[in-house]
Amino acid sequence: MAELDKQNQAKYIGVQGAFYNIAKLVANGGLVAMAGKLAEHFGAIEGATTDVNAGAYSSAWMIIFGVIAAMLILLSIYHIKMLPSTQVPSDGKKKASEAGRELIGIIGNFFTKRHILYYICFIILYRLAEGFIMKIAPLFLRASREVGGLGLSLTEIGTLNGIFGSAAFVLGSLLAGIYVSRFGLKKTLFSLCCVFNLPFVAYTFLAVAQPEKCVLDRRMYYNGIFWLRLRVCRLNPVHDATGCSG
Numbered sequence: 417m418a419e420l421d422k423q424n425q426a427k428y429i430g431v432q433g434a435f436y437n438i439a440k441l442v443a444n445g446g447l448v449a450m451a452g453k454l455a456e457h458f459g460a461i462e463g464a465t466t467d468v469n470a471g472a473y474s475s476a477w478m479i480i481f482g483v484i485a486a487m488l489i490l491l492s493i494y495h496i497k498m499l500p501s502t503q504v505p506s507d508g509k510k511k512a513s514e515a516g517r518e519l520i521g522i523i524g525n526f527f528t529k530r531h532i533l534y535y536i537c538f539i540i541l542y543r544l545a546e547g548f549i550m551k552i553a554p555l556f557l558r559a560s561r562e563v564g565g566l567g568l569s570l571t572e573i574g575t576l577n578g579i580f581g582s583a584a585f586v587l588g589s590l591l592a593g594i595y596v597s598r599f600g601l602k603k604t605l606f607s608l609c610c611v612f613n614l615p616f617v618a619y620t621f622l623a624v625a626q627p628e629k630c631v632l633d634r635r636m637y638y639n640g641i642f643w644l645r646l647r648v649c650r651l652n653p654v655h656d657a658t659g660c661s662g
Contacts, residue, residue, distance in 0.1 A: 423597055430593015437585035441577055447484070449574025451476045462569055542609065545616050553619065561626060 454476035456462075460469040510518075526532070557573050559565025568576075588611075596604050 426593065426597040426601065428593065430589045430591070430596070433593070434586045434589035437589055438582060441582040441585055443484070446574065446582075447480050448577065449571050450483075451480050452569065452571035452574055454479055455570070542612075545613060549616060549619060556619070556623065564623065564626075566622065566626065 451473070455469065455472045458472035458475045460472035460476075529535070554573070555565070557566050557568045558570070559567070561567045592608060595608070
């Protein structure tokens with residue numbers, strides 16, 4: 417990225433972010449869904465206790481982590497072969513005291529910048545909500561509806577994150593890069609911060625309304641022809657575990 421001018425950096429930082437999010441969502445979405453399918457293959461029972469499904473999930477996750485290890489090894493070999501290296505090695509070694517003084521100078525220069533307190537507050541607060549939701553969301557999605565969760569299965573969570581989450585992340589990263597490169601970071605920062613917090617509003621809605629999953633039923637018509645009926649489910653208050661309307 418350092419080889420590009422500022423406009424292209426702003427443009428391609430979105431591409432970089434897109435691939436970062438793809439990797440994150442493949443891990444949190446695709447691999448989780450695969451783990452759920454493998455666990456079912458090994459005999460896991462949905463809704464059973466952890467002790468009952470321990471063997472099935474252990475086998476499933478062993479395979480998943482083996483796949484991850486193989487992917488990392490292959491990617492590291494690819495990077496060794498393909499990534500350019502323009503760094504020039506240093507001719508001499510610095511003493512520890514010189515390195516320490518240089519580090520202190522860099523830190524001191526950082527804290528003497530104008531409006532540094534604003535920068536620090538922005539860095540801390542910008543992704544604070546995401547830090548909370550990343551830990552709480554899996555528990556909320558998996559918890560039963562009786563205790564305020566959505567009661568989704570591991571496979572459903574993986575599918576939602578892997579398909580819809582991946583598409584949204586990639587599209588958002590690419591569009592944000594184009595948006596910033598066209599209008600500049602100063603003009604777009606506030607609007608991007610607002611958009612960044614929209615998912616937390618959606619999680620709040622899900623927690624309060626607890627919408628039922630819509631079910632696509634296949635029913636037999638009287639003359640033997642199959643037809644599809646989409647049951648539109650009502651929104652239930654929190655802790656209401658009643659079923660969908662017919």
